[in-house]
Amino acid sequence: MKLEQYQSAVESSNIISKTDIAGIITFVNDEFCKISGYTKEELVGQNHNIVRHPDVPALVFQKLWQTILQKKPYKSTVKNRAKDGSTFYVNTTVFPILDESGEIEEFIAIRYDVTQSVLLSEALMAKDAELEELNKTLEHRVEEQTKALLELNQTLEKRVQEEAQKNRNKDRLLFQQARLASMGEMIANIAHQWRQPLSELSITLYKMNKLYQKSQEDNSEQKASCESSYLHAKRLITKMSDTIEDFRRFFSPERQSEAFKLSAVAQEAIDIMQGTLEKNDVKIILKVSKDAQIIGYFNEFSQVLINLINNAVDAFCYKKIKNRKITIEINTMQSRDAIIKITDNAGGIDEAIMDKIFEPYFTTKHASVGTGLGLYMSEMIVKNSMLGSIVATNTPKGVCFSIIIPLARKSEG
Numbered sequence: 001m002k003l004e005q006y007q008s009a010v011e012s013s014n015i016i017s018k019t020d021i022a023g024i025i026t027f028v029n030d031e032f033c034k035i036s037g038y039t040k041e042e043l044v045g046q047n048h049n050i051v052r053h054p055d056v057p058a059l060v061f062q063k064l065w066q067t068i069l070q071k072k073p074y075k076s077t078v079k080n081r082a083k084d085g086s087t088f089y090v091n092t093t094v095f096p097i098l099d100e101s102g103e104i105e106e107f108i109a110i111r112y113d114v115t116q117s118v119l120l121s122e123a124l125m126a127k128d129a130e131l132e133e134l135n136k137t138l139e140h141r142v143e144e145q146t147k148a149l150l151e152l153n154q155t156l157e158k159r160v161q162e163e164a165q166k167n168r169n170k171d172r173l174l175f176q177q178a179r180l181a182s183m184g185e186m187i188a189n190i191a192h193q194w195r196q197p198l199s200e201l202s203i204t205l206y207k208m209n210k211l212y213q214k215s216q217e218d219n220s221e222q223k224a225s226c227e228s229s230y231l232h233a234k235r236l237i238t239k240m241s242d243t244i245e246d247f248r249r250f251f252s253p254e255r256q257s258e259a260f261k262l263s264a265v266a267q268e269a270i271d272i273m274q275g276t277l278e279k280n281d282v283k284i285i286l287k288v289s290k291d292a293q294i295i296g297y298f299n300e301f302s303q304v305l306i307n308l309i310n311n312a313v314d315a316f317c318y319k320k321i322k323n324r325k326i327t328i329e330i331n332t333m334q335s336r337d338a339i340i341k342i343t344d345n346a347g348g349i350d351e352a353i354m355d356k357i358f359e360p361y362f363t364t365k366h367a368s369v370g371t372g373l374g375l376y377m378s379e380m381i382v383k384n385s386m387l388g389s390i391v392a393t394n395t396p397k398g399v400c401f402s403i404i405i406p407l408a409r410k411s412e413g
Contacts, residue, residue, distance in 0.1 A: 015090060015111040021104055023048045035090070035113060037083035053081040064094065068107060071096045077114060089118040257385075259408050260298045262330045262340055263291045268298075269305035270328070273313075280313050282324040289331040292338030295408045296386040304381050307374040308342045308401050314365065315346035332407065342401045348394040357392060
């Protein structure tokens, strides 16, 4: 009686089926029929795979059979398919039933329904996966937005720096323009003030020459020397007048350029500075490796060379250098540019101020000697009038100014 009660209790609370050794169903209880949707008549005599779900891999059932054929119980949660195609999950334990000789006679499977638990677990896993994907998406978006903000910030910083630099450049340009305007006005005033005295000086020299020649009519040697000195002085006056006129027109767009040889303009500068060079015991050497014809303004460029020679003479005197020497070298480069180098042995320029020497009004000389405009104007002439460049570099004994100027094309020469 008690055994029947135990059997009833087990059958009513569990899903039970029995199969023969080939897997053919021999018994199912009401709970099995209830969850599968089949009747006992539809199940008994059928292979147990009637409720197998197609999603379950074949390896799962291979493992099941390997286990129970070794007379061992098999436990697993199995996904099954009901008659109406719906899915249900059961926690299954399959026991091999042995006969008196110890051989497998049949299998009994005891199950209980875990469908709700599995579906809830799957739903939770799906939510977890969804949340994880959402989190990754949010992280990616945050990363993208952070990157975009950083790039925007860098762009803004760059624009601010560019605008600040533009404003600094604008202020510097306005300052330079104001100085240039003042310089142009100053040059015009100087040209106006000097024109008349130069004219008077020329007339006076002419009269002095005539009087001296008259008094030395019998001395042909002194007469010739006087004539030579007079011609040199007259040439210097003409050069001064032409130079002042050139500088007066320096900012005029109507100036006409001309073609000339570098050797000619270098010799002109040397001739003009000859008296100063002799007075200060400075030896000057002109080396022409390969002469070059350039386009520009002869008088302005000769003034550049005069400025550089004069600066070297001032350095010799200030530093009390002995064996004073200036070398002017002219050559043609492979880049179809002409180069002229002015080198001295006056001790060089302090590296701390090397980057400032071409700035307007910058000078190391006493105010009574220098204005700080010589090198500035020289650079302006080379860059604007000659379309070239000028750089200064120290040598072991002095400084070398290198001026590079485009060669004149054949059609221009």
